[in-house]
Amino acid sequence: MKPNHESASQRYTLNCRMNQEAAALERLCRVVRVRGFRISRMAMESTGDTLDIALTLEGSRPVAMLQSQLEKLHTVAGVELVSDTMARSRSA
């Protein structure tokens, strides 16, 4: 879904730690998409029972809302917002 806000799109970096599980990444990406963000870069490392995922995202909705939806996932252990910078304005 495209958020139909005319407000400027922002760029964010989120670090997300998840417990290992077959559908972990799918769950994460699904929430990001449905809540109105696009992934522009993604790095993942798996150690033992955990997955560490660094996401660079773009979107014009409040990122705190995405963060709280991600934290709701049962296998998400933590979400940390490391930076946000103004990306180019979305042409309406």
Added chain:
Amino acid sequence: MNGSQHILAAFHRHNISTVFGYPGGCIMPLYDALVDDVGTEHVLCRHEQACALAADGYARASGQLGVCIATSGPGATNLITGVANAYMDSIPLLVITGQVPSGLIGTDAFQETDILGMTLGIVKHSYLVDDPEDLPGILEEAIDLAQAGRPGPVWIDIPKDILLSEIEAPAPARTEAPPADCPEIGPALAMLKSARRPLLYSGGGVSLAGAEDRFRTFAEVSGLPGVVTLKGIGNAGRNNPNDLGMLGMHGSRAANKAVDECDLLFVIGARLDDRATGKLDGFAPNARMIHIDADAAEINKLRPAELSLRGDLNAILAALTDAIAAEPLAIDAWQKQCRTWHTTGGFRAADNEEPLAPITGPAFIRQLSGITGDDTVIACDVGQHQMWVAQYYQFAHPRHHLTSGGLGTMGFGLPAAIGAQFSDRTRTVINVTGDGSFMMNAQELATIRRYNLPLKLIILDNQCLGMVRQQQELFYNNRESQIDLDDNPDFVAMARAFDIPALHIERTDQIRRGIETILAYNGPMLLHVAISREENVWPIVKAGASNKEMIDEPRKTNSRKEQVA
């Protein structure tokens, strides 16, 4: 014990006595284990969608976990609508499906679907079991998770070989979740005290938290005027004079007016759905907001809350009640104002004086409400009849009103009523349905007959998809498109074909006798009620408009209804 027996052991451990399911290839080991089981009643519905919806209705009516079971492939995909329904309304469900044997996963095997992938968006959590030794722990976790915090469906997909494997792992001990704490209520109290026009806005979260009694006491002791969402109907009980009823698209003018005028909105267990708030810009424009919800992600999602509380709702309400009892709120003028709005802008369907006049939906539901007892459960379907139930039936308790709120699933009512009846065989359960919705799960008449459930079915038959017809009339220049059902089957004959007696009524003077007859009958019975095709649900807010722009029924020259402006 093998995997299947572990599933049954988990049912026993958690006092799960009723499950709804349908067998097939990959789930056969579980059905085989059921043959020797004592203590689990398995209810065979006639479609997996109905299994999921019946489990949902069971959970709604009883407050217990609902359980449904199906085979892989088509069995699992047939569950999806029912599981999505439960997800949208935060209903605790355990969903168990068989999957093709582990070695065949990913080979496009017969009846293989990636059900885990297909359902990620409609579950609270889900598992595909890949090691038999994990199964006992997963079962335990899933059962707890479905009911913890904000409840929801949890799905376990189990390959057939795992259902058959001998499992060494011991059945885990039950873990009790630690009780939630009560947050500091001082700031909420201060906001309530400083408000001149505070308003309660409560939803389904009240009963989901098991806080019905505390909520009712709080509402009574505080005297706060209140509005409810579709799922909060019944929160205030039948006799609270400060309850203004449902707000929103088909809410009362009084409820929407109070929201518009209030200076403090006290939201309890509600998520500010668009059907309730209308256009957010115009919603409660002068109000500060306190929000209590079990789900942190609901806070500030759609409207910022000045204060939010999370924790044990019972404890929060008890603390607030005590504080307000000691020092009452000074809101007399506001209460009086709200009561005036309620008398002039509540729902009222005048009794039709003419005995031979055709039946209207509102008049029928009002009489039904007057005749049935306080503990009757009504399971609705979706459409105009659902809104008339919400508007005109006086519910004594939120768990008596089973309605598909978030998903709006036609076909919900009949299986949900079956589930509710299984949760208590002695209580009166009535499915109020429409001619369109009824046909979406009509096969469940066979389930009623098989288990000889004393369910009562009422079809409000307007020979069309009434809710869609109404929107076409009002918002699409009356261009009717694909809403005619004037070739409906003979519903009375249809019920009889399932060995369920049925009665037809069509005149106002037949309403009472019709209702009393089906209620008095010792067994299932169907009442077919012919109503006008042209009747609309009033008032209405156009989708996307502000609740201020409510449209009332245009005055008829020969008014059958006393409509309040």
